[in-house]
Amino acid sequence: MAIAVFVIAAAMAVLGGIGVVTFHQPIRSVLSLVVVMLALSVLYLLLSAQFVFAVQIIVYAGAVMVLFLFVITLLGPARELGRGRLRFQSWLSALFVLALLGLMWAMLQGVQYRQPDKADLSIFGTVQWIAVYLFTNFLYPFELTSILLLVAAVGAIYLSRKRIDDL
Amino acid sequence: MSSLSIGGSQLDTSWFLLLSAVLFVLGAIGVLVRRNPLVILISIELMLNAANLTLVAFSRQLQNYEGQLFALMSMTVAAAEAVVGLAILVDIFRTRDVEDIDDLSELKG
Numbered sequence: 490m491a492i493a494v495f496v497i498a499a500a501m502a503v504l505g506g507i508g509v510v511t512f513h514q515p516i517r518s519v520l521s522l523v524v525v526m527l528a529l530s531v532l533y534l535l536l537s538a539q540f541v542f543a544v545q546i547i548v549y550a551g552a553v554m555v556l557f558l559f560v561i562t563l564l565g566p567a568r569e570l571g572r573g574r575l576r577f578q579s580w581l582s583a584l585f586v587l588a589l590l591g592l593m594w595a596m597l598q599g600v601q602y603r604q605p606d607k608a609d610l611s612i613f614g615t616v617q618w619i620a621v622y623l624f625t626n627f628l629y630p631f632e633l634t635s636i637l638l639l640v641a642a643v644g645a646i647y648l649s650r651k652r653i654d655d656l
Numbered sequence: 657m658s659s660l661s662i663g664g665s666q667l668d669t670s671w672f673l674l675l676s677a678v679l680f681v682l683g684a685i686g687v688l689v690r691r692n693p694l695v696i697l698i699s700i701e702l703m704l705n706a707a708n709l710t711l712v713a714f715s716r717q718l719q720n721y722e723g724q725l726f727a728l729m730s731m732t733v734a735a736a737e738a739v740v741g742l743a744i745l746v747d748i749f750r751t752r753d754v755e756d757i758d759d760l761s762e763l764k765g
Contacts, residue, residue: 491667499675506682509702515694522698525679529705532672536660536716538724541708548731549705553738557698560742564694564749582688586681593677597670608719619728622721630725634732641736648743 494535501528519557526550538614660716672713679706691756693748697741704734 501524508521526549533542612618623631660667679702686699708727715723748754 495667495671499671502675503678503682506679506702509695509698510682510686510690515692515698518695518698522701525702525705529709532675532709533712535667536672536712538712538715538727541712541724541727544728544731545708548735553701553735556738556742557694560746561694563746579689582685586684586688589684590677590681593681594674597673597677600670600673602669603718605717605719608721610719613716613719614724618721619724622725623728626721627725630729634729637736638732641739645739645743648740648747 491535494531498528498531498535501525502532515561516558519554519561522557523550523554526554536614537610540614540616540619669713669717673710676706676709676713679703679709691758693745693754693757693760696757697738697745700741701734701738704730704737 505521505524505528509518509525512518512521526545530542530545530550533539533545660669683699683701683703683706686702687696690696690699708730711723711727711730713723715721715727748760752759754760
């Protein structure tokens with residue numbers, strides 16, 4: 490049962506990823522990415538990461554993708570022209586990327602797993618369990634991310650303000 | 657030893673890692689080949705998601721909390737990156753019409 494869920498979600502994720510790369514209209518790429526994120530959220534649930542599953546759907550498939558859709562509607566549909574200035578760019582990049590995939594495949598062959606820490610799997614990944622560690626061991630990084638979000642918000646407002654000389 | 661018992665059936669952790677590698681590579685292809693700056697940002701999001709899958713898979717394999725917390729942190733970073741990147745893009749598109757990422761190669765305003 491779990492294997493069937495994995496296979497279906499993985500196939501959806503890979504097809505969505507291919508769609509992100511191959512579709513010529515940006516709106517279709519964004520919608521393919523939404524498919525990838527939903528498939529990944531199913532996989533998170535399979536890995537008993539319930540809180541990450543919820544955050545993936547709310548923050549990623551919800552907020553970030555809506556942001557992308559807003560920018561596309563703001564900028565209008567831009568179709569891609571033909572190829573760029575570098576003549577062999579697509580072939581070269583395909584070669585490098587295949588080499589990268591081969592490298593990762595070779596690494597997976599020889600991977601040795603450490604012995605598990607033996608957590609209580611009945612509460613593993615729940616909100617309560619995440620919160621305990623987020624507000625004790627990870628309190629400092631947690632506060633730093635809030636500063637990061639503040640900086641990002643200030644930066645976005647600064648970049649998208651109306652210039653004085655535009656008026 | 658690398659297999660996880662989920663719902664009564666055995667799933668191998670390296671399947672998740674392989675899927676994550678494939679997704680990462682697809683994102684890398686997108687960044688290298690596509691010419692629309694918006695699609696390049698989308699491909700970067702794809703690569704970040706692939707890395708998140710690795711973190712969560714290892715968290716489940718080692719039954720360790722750090723992987724999931726790292727995944728949450730990287731989601732925050734991805735959201736911040738998307739916001740600032742899109743704001744820069746909107747600012748650039750306001751002054752000129754960019755159809756190709758190579759139009760932005762000279763770093764002039």
